[in-house]
Structure formats: C-alpha cells, structure tokens
Amino acid sequence: MPQVNEQPLTGGNANAGVVRAGDTVRRPAGPWTPAVHALLDHLHRAGYPAAPRPLGIDEQGREVLTFAPGATVWPERFGLLDPAARLARVARLIREFHDAVADFTPPPDAAWNVLIPPDGDEIIAHHDLAPWNLVVEDATDAWTFIDWDVAGPGTRLWDLSYAVHGFVPLSANPAFRREDRQAAARLRLFADAYGLDDEAQRRALVPLLWERSRGMYDFLAAGHASGRQPWATLWAEGHGDAWHGDAAYAEERAELWTRALLD
Known part of the structure; x- marks a missing residue:
C-alpha cells in the first residue's frame, strides 16, 4: 500500500508506479538508473538548471529525484510556447x-x-x-x-x-x-x-x-x-x-x- 503522503503522478506513457512524496518523486528503478543518476549529478555540479537532482534509492528500491513543481506544457498549456x-x-x-x-x-x-x-x-x-x-x-x-x-x-x-x-x-x-x-x-x-x-x-x-x-x-x-x-x-x-x-x-x-x- 502506498504511504499516506504519496500521490500518484499521472501523464506520460510509462508512469506506472510513479509517485510524489513531499518534495521528491519516487519511481521504479532499472538497470539504467545508476548511469542516469551519474548524468544528473554531473548536470547539477555543472550548474545546469533544467534537470531534477537525483537523491538516491529509497527503502523500496525506487529511485528518488527532486520534484519539479508546476505542470507540463503539453497539451493544455502548449500555447505558452x-x-x-x-x-x-x-x-x-x-x-x-x-x-x-x-x-x-x-x-x-x-x-x-x-x-x-x-x-x-x-x-x-x-x-x-x-x-x-x-x-x-x-x-x-x-x-x-x-x-x-x-x-x-x-x-x-x-x-x-x-x-x-x-x-x-x-x-x-x-x-x-x-x-x-x-x-x-x-x-x-x-x-x-x-x-x-x-x-x-x-x-x-x-x-x-x-x-x-x-x-x-x-x-x-x-x-x-x-x-x-x-x-x-x-x-x-x-x-x-x-x-x-x-x-x-x-x-x-x-x-x-x-x-x-x-x-
């Protein structure tokens, strides 16, 4: 059962099991996760502002990332661009x-x-x-x-x-x-x-x-x-x-x- 403070995140094509927990996102990890986290760590150290920061793996084996507040521009907000x-x-x-x-x-x-x-x-x-x-x-x-x-x-x-x-x-x-x-x-x-x-x-x-x-x-x-x-x-x-x-x-x-x- 998901924790009370976890909110399922919808949208996207492969978001099964993705939740928000406070200021973090938890999502199923895969064999690629360590390499992706290394990439995001590099971008964070380089000062790149437009990527989430990796925060490791939680007790359920899910990857943990900083939550990006706001909403995707597709489709309802596409006119923003x-x-x-x-x-x-x-x-x-x-x-x-x-x-x-x-x-x-x-x-x-x-x-x-x-x-x-x-x-x-x-x-x-x-x-x-x-x-x-x-x-x-x-x-x-x-x-x-x-x-x-x-x-x-x-x-x-x-x-x-x-x-x-x-x-x-x-x-x-x-x-x-x-x-x-x-x-x-x-x-x-x-x-x-x-x-x-x-x-x-x-x-x-x-x-x-x-x-x-x-x-x-x-x-x-x-x-x-x-x-x-x-x-x-x-x-x-x-x-x-x-x-x-x-x-x-x-x-x-x-x-x-x-x-x-x-x-």
Missing part, C-alpha cells in the same frame, strides 16, 4: 544541456535504457526532449526537463531534431499543425537560438526532421508486433499513424526547411 522568446528559451536550455554534458564521462558499467538505436555517441542525449517532458512553474519561472530514464548515447542533432518536432511543432495533425511559413520561421528561430551556426550542421539537421519521426514509428511498430507495453497500446491508440504522418509531412517540406535554415 507560442511567443518567440519562449520558444527560443527552450532551444537555449537544450543547448546548455548539450554543452554541460559534453565533458560527462559515464560510469564504466553504464547500462542505458536504449529504445531506439542511437545515431552515434557524441554525447549522452536525453532522447525525449518534448513538450510533455517540459515542466513550467509560473510562480518562480522555473523550467525543468523531466523523464531522463531513456537518456543514452546519441548526437546533438538527433536530440535537437526530436525537440524541433515537438516544440515548433512539425506535425501533420490539424490540431497542432502550423501554417508552412510559420512552421519554417519557428524552425529557423529554434536553430538560431540553439546556436546551430555551422551550415553543414543545418543541412544535416533537415533529413533528421523526418528520420527521427520515422524512427518512432518503427519503434512503435516493433512494440505492437511483440506486444511490449506500453508501446503496443500506444500503437493501438493510433500513435504509430501519427508519427508516420508527421514523418511524411516533414519530408514533403524538405526544401522549405532547407531554405528556412540557410537563407
């Missing part, structure tokens, strides 16, 4: 994370919770930088990225392309889809605020805008085929179709994205 200055702030927080993690040396026995095969090992990436993992607290103006359990080897551009998909957003769904010129302008703003200054990197980002979405489609398809949860349920709910549509939407506009990033 409409202003250019706030979208730019997200991009800068991602760049600060990538810079802070650049000199992180994982433990020699690090085991990462790899869901999609990484495109390299330039850094330890978050792999789920998205509006559903950005908590904003209005009173203190604190912004925190949560759910670091799928962090692992990857590249800056792979992490950035996923963030662009969610925050710009680059979506075929009429409920979220931006007019093409607005989406292109927000993509340019995001890349500029991140500090993606190298032309070669900007060109390399463009195909990732659909390849990363297609990777999510393939991952959910595999989860459906194997019956692995919660991915099989997400597939049944239509998330695979959504990622497939987003990949097609982004690829069809490759020339538009290229012009936006380079002109």
